[in-house]
Amino acid sequence: MSPQFQAGPPLPPRKLPRHVAIIMDGNGRWAEQQGLPRIEGHREGAKAAQRVVELFIDYGISYLTLYAFSTENWSRPRQEVDALFRILEEKLDEGLDYAMDKGIRLYHLGKLDGLSPVAKEKIKKALELTKDNRRLSLCLAFNYGGRDEIVEAARRLVLSNTPAPNIDEKAFSQHLYTAGIPDPDLVIRTGGEKRLSNFLIWQSAYSEIYFTSVLWPDFGREELDKALIDYSQRQRRYGGLAPR
Numbered sequence: 063m064s065p066q067f068q069a070g071p072p073l074p075p076r077k078l079p080r081h082v083a084i085i086m087d088g089n090g091r092w093a094e095q096q097g098l099p100r101i102e103g104h105r106e107g108a109k110a111a112q113r114v115v116e117l118f119i120d121y122g123i124s125y126l127t128l129y130a131f132s133t134e135n136w137s138r139p140r141q142e143v144d145a146l147f148r149i150l151e152e153k154l155d156e157g158l159d160y161a162m163d164k165g166i167r168l169y170h171l172g173k174l175d176g177l178s179p180v181a182k183e184k185i186k187k188a189l190e191l192t193k194d195n196r197r198l199s200l201c202l203a204f205n206y207g208g209r210d211e212i213v214e215a216a217r218r219l220v221l222s223n224t225p226a227p228n229i230d231e232k233a234f235s236q237h238l239y240t241a242g243i244p245d246p247d248l249v250i251r252t253g254g255e256k257r258l259s260n261f262l263i264w265q266s267a268y269s270e271i272y273f274t275s276v277l278w279p280d281f282g283r284e285e286l287d288k289a290l291i292d293y294s295q296r297q298r299r300y301g302g303l304a305p306r
Contacts, residue, residue: 087253088277165197172206
């Protein structure tokens, strides 16, 4: 591991979040600022994602969710969408050995519908091979939409024939893509926009949210530390009163 990842987290473990979710925004704008094609921004964004995964392993944070491709992203130019899928397939190939070596378990949040047969098989293979890893749970939200997830969960709940009196938040959560995964304590969005953009809208009901203007390809240790320190200074009351 490179030296920049050896200093450890900026906070004691008890103050770190258990689960961080990140909206990785700003790849295209980063490329435009550099005078490069948008796809080069996505390639740099993939490198930033790898850096962040390394940091999470170093910090000992258990869950990381990355918002990589939304259900709304299908409206982008076909050339850009195809390029994003090529990057996904490349990174799945490159990252599988790393995941096994580092003890990373991969999850896919979203639908496989619409993905190429190659991408589907690579995702299924990665999920199966890493299912017993426990060091870091890495959730990739790809072809994911929060509203779509809720509708799909409702459909699954109906198909399970669950009696109406037995339907509560716990029962509903068990039919989400994130079943068995704790809700995010902290949601980070890069790129300067200040909205969730249909990301984990059920799960993030009580998450702390941190916005930064830094574009995703430039996101690294310094910016992650700022977000974690900011999180540690929040009071999480879940609708109650702060302790006196």
